[in-house]
Amino acid sequence: MGGRMIIIGAGQAGSQAAASLRQAGFDGDIVLFGAEAELPYQRPPLSKAYLQGDLAAERLQLRPAAFYEKERIDLRLGVRVTTVNPAARIVIAEDGEEFHYDKLLLATGAPPRRLDCPGSDLPGVHYLRTIADSDALRPVLAAGGRLVIVGAGYIGLEVAASARKAGVDVTVLEMADRVLARVAGKEISAFFEALHRAHGVDLQLGAGVRAFEGNGRVEAAILDSGEKIPCSAVLVGVGARPSTRLAEEAGLTLANGVWTDDHARTSDPSIYAAGDCASCPSPIYGRRMRLESVPNALEQAKVAGANMAGGNAVYDAVPWFWSDQYDAKLQTVGVSEGADRTIVRGDRAAMKFSVWYLNGARLLAVDAINEPAAFAVAKKLVAAKAPVDAKGLADPETDLKSLVL
Amino acid sequence: MPKITYIDHTGKEHVVEAEPGVSVMEAAVKNMVPGIDADCGGACACATCHVYVDPAWADKVGKKEPMEESMLDFAYEPKENSRLSCQITVRKELDGLVVRLPEFQG
Numbered sequence A: 001m002g003g004r005m006i007i008i009g010a011g012q013a014g015s016q017a018a019a020s021l022r023q024a025g026f027d028g029d030i031v032l033f034g035a036e037a038e039l040p041y042q043r044p045p046l047s048k049a050y051l052q053g054d055l056a057a058e059r060l061q062l063r064p065a066a067f068y069e070k071e072r073i074d075l076r077l078g079v080r081v082t083t084v085n086p087a088a089r090i091v092i093a094e095d096g097e098e099f100h101y102d103k104l105l106l107a108t109g110a111p112p113r114r115l116d117c118p119g120s121d122l123p124g125v126h127y128l129r130t131i132a133d134s135d136a137l138r139p140v141l142a143a144g145g146r147l148v149i150v151g152a153g154y155i156g157l158e159v160a161a162s163a164r165k166a167g168v169d170v171t172v173l174e175m176a177d178r179v180l181a182r183v184a185g186k187e188i189s190a191f192f193e194a195l196h197r198a199h200g201v202d203l204q205l206g207a208g209v210r211a212f213e214g215n216g217r218v219e220a221a222i223l224d225s226g227e228k229i230p231c232s233a234v235l236v237g238v239g240a241r242p243s244t245r246l247a248e249e250a251g252l253t254l255a256n257g258v259w260t261d262d263h264a265r266t267s268d269p270s271i272y273a274a275g276d277c278a279s280c281p282s283p284i285y286g287r288r289m290r291l292e293s294v295p296n297a298l299e300q301a302k303v304a305g306a307n308m309a310g311g312n313a314v315y316d317a318v319p320w321f322w323s324d325q326y327d328a329k330l331q332t333v334g335v336s337e338g339a340d341r342t343i344v345r346g347d348r349a350a351m352k353f354s355v356w357y358l359n360g361a362r363l364l365a366v367d368a369i370n371e372p373a374a375f376a377v378a379k380k381l382v383a384a385k386a387p388v389d390a391k392g393l394a395d396p397e398t399d400l401k402s403l404v405l
Numbered sequence B: 001m002p003k004i005t006y007i008d009h010t011g012k013e014h015v016v017e018a019e020p021g022v023s024v025m026e027a028a029v030k031n032m033v034p035g036i037d038a039d040c041g042g043a044c045a046c047a048t049c050h051v052y053v054d055p056a057w058a059d060k061v062g063k064k065e066p067m068e069e070s071m072l073d074f075a076y077e078p079k080e081n082s083r084l085s086c087q088i089t090v091r092k093e094l095d096g097l098v099v100r101l102p103e104f105q106g
Helices: A012-023 A065-070 A131-143 A154-165 A186-198 A245-249 A294-308 A372-384 A390-394 B024-030 B066-073
Strands: A004-008 A029-034 A073-077 A081-085 A090-093 A098-100 A103-106 A146-150 A169-174 A202-205 A209-213 A220-223 A228-230 A233-236 A271-273 A278-282 A287-289 A320-325 A328-334 A341-347 A352-359 A362-369 B003-007 B013-017 B050-053 B082-084 B097-100
Touching (some): A004 A012, A004 A098, A012 A029, A012 A103, A012 A294, A081 A245, A103 A294, A131 A154, A131 A233, A154 A169, A154 A186, A154 A233, A154 A320, A169 A220, A186 A328, A186 A352, A186 A362, A271 A294, A328 A372, A341 A390, A352 A372, A362 A372, A372 B066, B003 B024, B013 B024, B066 B082
Parallel strands (some): A004 A029, A004 A103, A029 A073, A103 A271, A146 A233, A169 A202, B003 B097
Antiparallel strands (some): A081 A090, A090 A098, A209 A220, A220 A228, A278 A287, A320 A328, A328 A362, B050 B082, B050 B097
């Protein structure tokens, strides 16, 4: 099969889709556009090992430069695409160059949501998504002083852990009444709250930020309560917004992201979408979802790549996720929304336990702390959609393996 | 640099020169050895970089941590000599290491 495939976005999804196109036997042109100058790289270490200086930038690369040469993938790095014209099937790069496509993939990601309050544009107010962002944040960890983190999601908490490791004072401000409120259950929130406090983080819940102050550079955060917290820098981690401008201007259907069917196809039959920017029906949960995670980006990109090359792949992957903070490894399977019951297994004090989210007899999700066996068993059970033995699950004597045999 | 031999499930050998300090997983990815997915990038979170260490090298590569052992329990066809290659760091003592790859990851 010949022709030209264009991929907009050189993150995990874009890079994987290029590889999957070749694996599916597509032999024509592949053009991969990336707004950043770097070879496609992994973002998770940007808040952890890379931020801490334990990993060289080169080791973030998803694939070596030789891969793109060998697979004849035309990398256009540091080049933004400004326009998609679906009627003419062309994309236009920022320098005006036009490219015709036979199939197009939007893998444009979800950049951080920006705070808009007085002082939010002061130097020293950071966001974290790119290598450049992490590079800009690293000197803050070396300089000491107090880092104020706005938002207790994964980005905020992972950076808090990295900063404490570097000996920096940390205040985390979270508007909700618990950390990770959007993504984890109450037991997990309580665990991470205690963990961060034990490591010296000043964690303030129910705390909104009204403004930042500083003379040419951020020097304090002002809370809704009026309290002033002096700081040397700020990191804002208040969620992400799917990048949908190109899709919208091209007239594609949107649904909290770029709408796709379960084949990763958008409302235009020649255009696909994958990763953080895409909302896709989940056969496991029977509803449309937009997930912000590496595993989801990889799975959707594999489906998109295979189908762009003429295949008939269906997206039915079990969502999963991980986060490392201090000595705690969280592994999540599934999406807990809609649960009417939780079962906790293991030993919270020993930092080795799992929380199982059920709706009736159906297992929706599991959060596992330093408990990979629970993660692995849950992955199989969630995929199977079969009723689980809730009584057995609640019994600490039950061997988890027996639940999947 | 230490040489590592990856033998894929069809029996084909891929010999690569690996820089000390990187993981056996990273050396495979960097040298485009097929059959190692490494979805999580080396965080010991996914078990998609599963390899079988040649028995002659079992002692030299070191022991599995409990986290890794539990992850491997649920990998595709785990064996006694199963390892997650992201958890083995290349050292000069590992020059000549031979690992075999399973047919599937995950």
